[in-house]
Amino acid sequence: MHKLRNGFPDDFLWGGAISASQADGGWNEGGKGKSTQDCRWLDGTWTHEQIEEKHHNNPFSHDELMAALDDDGTEFYPFRRGCDFYHHWKEDLDLFAEMGLKLFRTSICWSRIFPNGDDETPNAEGIAWYRELFTACHERGIKTFVTMLHYDIPVNLVTKYGGWKSRKTIDFFVRYVETIVDELGDLVDFWLPFNEFNAGRFAPWDGVCLVADEEGEKLDQSIFQCLHHEFVANAHAVRIVHEKFPGVPVGGMIARFCTYPATCKPEDNLQALHDDQYANWFYTDVMARGAYPAYMCRYFDQVDVEIEMEPGDEELLAEHTVDFLAFSYYFSQVATADQGWAKTSGNLVMANKNPYLESTEWGWQIDPIGLRVTLNQMYDRYGLPLYIAENGLGTSDVLEEDDSVHDPYRIDYLKRHIETMRDAVIDGVDVRGYMIWGFLDIVACGPLSMSKRYGLIYVDLDNEGKGTGRRYRKDSFYWYKNCIAANGEALDDTLKQ
């Protein structure tokens, strides 16, 4: 019989997370090649509404790709500058250490290691930069949680080989993984091969680097074939880490869409089951259980998709399953058989509205209880250790004249989610770490804007890239510092500076 827990274990990992493409900048420095994310553009003068319209209704297109391949300017390609972590990382890590951070999640940019993806030898300067960065984390007592691929693949792999549509990309990925594990593996505490595995289904350019208007009617078929190649690549990554660094955990991650039936009508409940299977469980089932689940046969039949597998793929998936699961959690939604149900924005998707929830300025429905539900559901299903790889509030903030930033809304959001995470720990869920997303302000991924800020550290840059780039502690910075020091017990004890 397990003992009832009171709260977070002593070694709970309080963390913060960013990704290379959204934070680093330095897109053409240190031998880095152009990545797929370096190709996404924004008109920095657009209003919030114009940005949202572009984000949700105009997926990355062929014309945009062509324009970006020729362009070497910077103004309208926000990921090329990020929040300039590439040049500010020492001061940023010092701020993380000041907060008492225990775990830092970032990603390695594939095109900083292999600028074109198909190069024979890696870029030594890129490897040296990551060695310095991860060493500096450990020197500050911060463990490293490293994503191998957070949406940004060398764009050359897309234009020359078709990206993840081609099995060749699996081979290039394997070479990349062998290199980073050999060169950096001694400095990595947790590996995560892919950010949000299910993203490809909802954001094809980000997740599987497909240009939607080039695919036309075969978009679904192409997406699932790419995802199959990513599953194979993921299994190889697990294999490689296990062979070279036995004992270092490798995980699988999804963007978790917590879904409730809109009513107690059986049709809505069935819809909730299907939404959960197709948007969430499919991905974690393959990575954690090592096989395509039976329910996907029916789904593939319905959407007219046929996955081409090669001999050995199924065995590879079965043999190299993940050691832990991670997920991003931002909102919940409802499942309904009613096609006319009101919609609102959500991470990667337009969500069905829940009348009982408030939404953020960007329309994402705030639901701390959904986090506890998710943790319980995932632990019940797999029994694997869990990490919350992303959670946080994206909203606008104001830098005051005295350099302060008052963000009680963010403190409230974090506090309520940490409280329900603690409830899940008491429920018996083995959750081992929590990483606040966009730990310092970075370029938001969907809208490509700086004005949607997640950070506990304010970065003085706007949507047009204007500003000093200086860093400022927000009120939430001090709050999280206290929270970490009290191991999650002092959540009301805000703003002691």
Ligand code: BG6
């Ligand atoms: C996740 C991504 O989907 O959500 C991050 O892994 C992203 O890259 C985060 O930044 C929040 O989304 P957004 O669009 O607000 O940046």
